[in-house]
Structure formats: structure tokens, C-alpha cells
Amino acid sequence: MEYKRSLGEAFSLAVDKGFIDGIPIGRKEEDIRAILKATPSVDSSSSDTFMETYEKLFKNRYPYVDKVARMYLLDPSGLQNIMPDETGPTPGGGPRNTPIASYS
Numbered sequence: 001m002e003y004k005r006s007l008g009e010a011f012s013l014a015v016d017k018g019f020i021d022g023i024p025i026g027r028k029e030e031d032i033r034a035i036l037k038a039t040p041s042v043d044s045s046s047s048d049t050f051m052e053t054y055e056k057l058f059k060n061r062y063p064y065v066d067k068v069a070r071m072y073l074l075d076p077s078g079l080q081n082i083m084p085d086e087t088g089p090t091p092g093g094g095p096r097n098t099p100i101a102s103y104s
Contacts, residue, residue, distance in 0.1 A: 003062040010053050016046035 019042055023032050036044065043049075 003064050006057055010057055013046045013050040013053050016043045017050045020044060020047050
């Protein structure tokens with residue numbers, strides 16, 4: 001799904017950005033270089049590219065997100081039809097006021 005892929009890319013950049021931005025705190029320059037060298041899978045440009053990627057999430061249209069958003073436009077009175085009629089039979093077969101054998 002394109003939506004999940006886009007979120008995954010932004011999330012990975014956010015984690016990398018947090019890692020990159022946090023490395024220099026309380027460390028010497030040679031320690032910083034050693035840490036960056038030991039973690040080649042971290043995108044060193046993530047601090048610069050994260051916000052651009054994050055903002056792109058809101059510029060694109062995703063069918064899944066549109067479908068979920070449309071659900072909020074439905075009339076909430078239809079939710080009342082979820083509960084069965086109080087006098088109707090229950091899934092156990094008897095009326096609601098009849099105790100189930102295991103409870104009596």
C-alpha cells in the first residue's frame with residue numbers, strides 16, 4: 001500500500017533524524033565520527049530531508065485515508081440499528097428475560 005510505504009519512509013527518517021541529532025550531545029568530535037562510521041545504515045541526510053518527506057504525506061491523496069475520512073460523514077443515527085430489538089430473541093434462542101441455563 002502506498003500509504004504504508006509513505007508512512008514507513010517518514011518514520012524511518014524521523015528515527016534517523018533523532019539518532020543523528022542526538023549523537024553530538026555530550027560527545028567529542030572523534031566519538032561522533034566513530035559512531036557514524038559504525039552505523040552506515042543510518043541516513044546522514046535525514047535531518048535535512050525529514051520535514052520535506054513528512055510534509056509530502058499531507059499533499060498526496062491516499063484511497064484508504066479518503067475511505068476512512070468519508071466514514072465520519074455518515075449519519076450517526078444509523079448506529080442505533082446495530083443493537084437488536086430488546087424484545088427479540090437472543091443468539092441463544094430465548095427471549096432476553098429468560099435466564100440462560102448455565103446462569104440459573
